[in-house]
Amino acid sequence: xxxxxxxxxxxxxxxxxxxxxxxxxxxxxxxxxxxxxxxxxxxxxxxxxxxxxxxxxxxxxxxxxxxxxxxxxxxxxxxxxxxxxxxxxxxxxxxxxxxxxxxxxxxxxxxxxxxxxxxxxxxxxxxxxxxxxxxxxxxxxxxx
Amino acid sequence: xxxxxxxxxxxxxxxxxxxxxxxxxxxxxxxxxxxxxxxxxxxxxxxxxxxxxxxxxxxxxxxxxxxxxxxxxxxxxxx
Numbered sequence: 001x002x003x004x005x006x007x008x009x010x011x012x013x014x015x016x017x018x019x020x021x022x023x024x025x026x027x028x029x030x031x032x033x034x035x036x037x038x039x040x041x042x043x044x045x046x047x048x049x050x051x052x053x054x055x056x057x058x059x060x061x062x063x064x065x066x067x068x069x070x071x072x073x074x075x076x077x078x079x080x081x082x083x084x085x086x087x088x089x090x091x092x093x094x095x096x097x098x099x100x101x102x103x104x105x106x107x108x109x110x111x112x113x114x115x116x117x118x119x120x121x122x123x124x125x126x127x128x129x130x131x132x133x134x135x136x137x138x139x140x141x142x143x144x
Numbered sequence: 145x146x147x148x149x150x151x152x153x154x155x156x157x158x159x160x161x162x163x164x165x166x167x168x169x170x171x172x173x174x175x176x177x178x179x180x181x182x183x184x185x186x187x188x189x190x191x192x193x194x195x196x197x198x199x200x201x202x203x204x205x206x207x208x209x210x211x212x213x214x215x216x217x218x219x220x221x222x223x
Binding site for chain 2: 031047048049050052053056078089090110113114115116117118119120121122132133134
């Protein structure tokens with residue numbers, strides 16, 4: 001399941017949805033708003049999304065992960081709106097019988113979400129005008 | 145032919161509108177985009193964009209139909 005939300009993401013609430021007796025390996029990823037990017041001090045991030053399409057694209061990413069990896073379940077949530085430093089912008093959780101497939105699937109999901117889901121972010125800087133981030137290859141980068 | 149065009153992020157700011165209905169004879173998104181770029185010169189070059197037709201990614205040469213919804217997708221930046 002992929003969900004777009006305007007409310008704060010609570011790890012404990014989401015993690016509960018992945019608990020099941022078959023799950024021996026659970027992997028979670030949180031992408032948080034950080035206070036710097038490319039040498040600039042960042043004050044906040046404003047996310048905008050094409051919500052109806054984002055939901056479809058995100059659901060397809062989860063479906064693909066469930067068929068490509070030996071996992072039992074996977075969830076992803078992405079927030080939109082104006083977020084402050086430290087807020088969770090994206091959350092991914094995967095459960096599997098063993099850790100390897102859970103790690104691989106989690107990496108797959110976050111990479112695909114960052115490269116395909118129609119979500120944009122505007123960085124608001126401590127000094128200087130706000131700017132839309134144009135990251136063409138986010139899925140290949142290591143930043144959150 | 146009437147095409148609904150929705151704008152997001154930098155393109156929303158460059159156009160000043162969230163969406164609009166365009167009367168166009170464009171046969172595909174590439175032709176439509178060229179028309180829009182004349183109207184909004186600040187729009188990115190199309191090589192930086194993807195295009196969604198009725199909420200599905202398609203190629204810039206995909207045929208357009210009356211009442212389609214088109215979104216030119218600037219580089220996404222989720223996460």
